[in-house]
Amino acid sequence: LIRSINDPEHPLTLEELNVVEQMRVKVNDAESTVSVEFTPTIPHCSMATLIGLSIKVKLLRSLPERFKLDVHITPGTHASEHAVNKQLADKERVAAALENSHLLEVVNQCLSARS
Structure with a gap:
């Protein structure tokens, strides 16, 4: 579901940049949970929140509502890892971000699909 998400800065997918890897995605159907760790390309990546938001939106749009999503930065791979993870875990902040038409356009x- 998430391997084909485009990077906001590069003409490559998150999988091609090794931002997302299958081994960092955990799905527990019985408990209805999905956990995704993503690794920004550099420790000071300014797009980390946008990448995480894009992953979360893709999952929200694709999975049944029963799933609880946890999208976070791979530990130790980003300078602002805790702040970004806190934003991505906050449902109200995610909802508010998606009400911003410009931000939603960038996420979309x-x-x-790339042409």
Whole structure:
């Protein structure tokens, strides 16, 4: 589901940049949980929150509502890891971000198929 998400800065997918890897995705169908760790390309990546938001939106749009999502940065791979993880875990902040039409447009570009 998430391997084909486009990077906001590079003409490559998150999988091609090794931002997302299958081994860092955990699905527990019985407990209805999905956990995704993503690794920004550099420790000071300014797009980390946008990448995490794109992953979360893709999962929200694709999975049944019963699933609880946990999208977070791979520990030790980003300078602002705790702040970004806190934002991504806050349902109200995620909802508010998606009400921003410009931000939603950028997320949708990340999720659209490349031509």
